[in-house]
Amino acid sequence: MLAKLQSYIANIYDADCGHRLHDFLITDRELANKLGRKVLPGSVEESLFVAEYEDGIALSVFLDEVLLSRLENADPLNSLRVDQLADLAVVLEGISHFNYLGWCAGRDKSVTLLELELQAEIDKFLTTALLAQEQGDFSLLRNLHKLFFDNIAYQPTLNRKERERYEVANSYAARFCRQLLDRVSRDDGNTQLREFYRLTQSDKMSYIHALAWEN
Secondary structure (H helix, E strand, C coil): CHHHHHHHHHHHHCCCCCCCHHHHEECCHHHHHHHHCCCCCCCCCEEEEEEEECCEEEEEEEECHHHHHHHHHHCCCCCCCHHHHHHHHHHHHHHHHHHHHHHHHCCCCCCCHHHHHHHHHHHHHHHHHHHHHHCCCHHHHHHHHHHHHCCCCCCCCCCHHHHHHHHHHHHHHHHHHHCHHHHHCCCCHHHHHHHHHCCCHHHHHHHHHHHHHHC
């Protein structure tokens, strides 16, 4: 499932990071705690670990083994349901972080934490929307924006700066995704998404502002 989802997102943007998430995956919480040098709260089911060096970066992705088992059994790639969205979103966030950071690192492109979160919010919505579309679940598709962007609950362990970053990412992603399905349904949809993926953080935000003015 993880390999299929990773390829799914990479193909949308024509941006293969050149590495398999599975090779950098940690599912054991105790090991993740040691690697991160802090105890992950029990409610945290996904986390990205990054270390920078002069000649590159080292990274790992933690995805809770219970979460992965639950989602594998649910089989959202063939039968997506509303009650699977929370689990799927967590896994997609980890994949998005890995893909984007790996792709940027291979091109010596710097990445901010806000940029990572913004791209992850978009990837979660877009991937889920396309899966619902492929499975012909248009009821879910119509309600997806509300499900993803309304009444958002943030981890209570976030500090003020972290919460603000998530709120900004969510706000910009919500504006971008509101018009996304219409653009993807057109012939130039994937071209626009691929161009957006390659923009800097400031250019992405400017692009979203411009879309807001169009509407």
